């Protein structure tokens with residue numbers, strides 16, 4: 001069997017089977033791993049993400065400042081997804097010798113701006129030559145008070161399903177870049193969301209303080225796929241009201257102009273880096289973090305998790321394919 005048949009999630013499942021988490025560790029399968037402390041009352045959170053030229057970014061399209069920004073931001077987002085506080089990052093770079101020093105400086109400026117904004121120093125890393133493509137690996141360390149980090153497996157029946165911001169903007173920005181659309185203010189705003197996502201670090205920690213907030217994760221692949229991860233881990237189903245999905249004005253304008261389906265981008269498009277969480281309705285009333293209620297957690301009926309999409313238009317019939325995740 002080829003890797004392409006196994007798929008990313010199939011490969012991760014294979015690794016996970018071989019390396020079960022030892023006692024005191026929440027291992028493979030969430031936004032971060034959680035290390036139970038041996039000597040104090042703070043859990044350590046660890047996550048890592050790799051960005052490969054040609055797979056995650058096109059060198060000719062993305063400004064180096066934005067690539068630096070995004071490399072740091074998507075990692076901090078995984079700490080935010082647990083309700084943690086990021087403490088520092090480690091950066092490893094594989095760069096072809098032909099890379100311009102100015103390019104690297106701009107990359108570091110973007111990386112540094114996110115690091116400063118979220119008070120997360122760069123602690124170290126590794127640098128090596130790459131024969132061809134740029135490869136960037138960031139590892140982030142964070143903390144949360146003992147046993148308070150929110151996992152994907154924590155959703156409870158009857159919970160509301162919520163998101164912290166608008167969906168689909170990043171995917172629309174990417175589509176505009178790839179289709180070389182003219183960059184008016186709306187298109188610019190969507191492209192900025194794609195290149196410079198803002199991790200919901202303060203929001204994640206605020207949500208963690210509310211005991212009625214149960215499961216949490218960040219939206220990297222789109223809610224169609226990411227909510228499925230919560231349902232798999234929590235052994236639940238969900239109903240989602242498509243008419244409740246928060247869509248930005250920029251997204252609506254751009255979709256109307258180019259004939260794109262905003263719901264498809266909001267559900268299937270990734271990289272919004274908003275938080276997706278579930279909470280009791282009492283907890284929801286007390287939330288001070290801006291959020292939108294988009295659905296509800298229901299009992300699992302079959303072995304496989306299911307999302308029931310409500311408020312669907314006819315065009316939405318084709319969205320069955322996210323069940324494959």
Ligand code: ADP
Pocket residue numbers: 012015027028029030031032033048049078220
């Ligand atoms: P995210 O989108 O939140 O960054 P991923 O989908 O990349 O998460 O990964 C899902 C889970 O699988 C995480 O717990 C991650 O640490 C783990 N994982 C991914 N790749 C590997 C690998 N090569 N070895 C061990 N664990 C991995």
Ligand code: MG
Pocket residue numbers: 030031077078081217218220
């Ligand atoms: Mg994540």
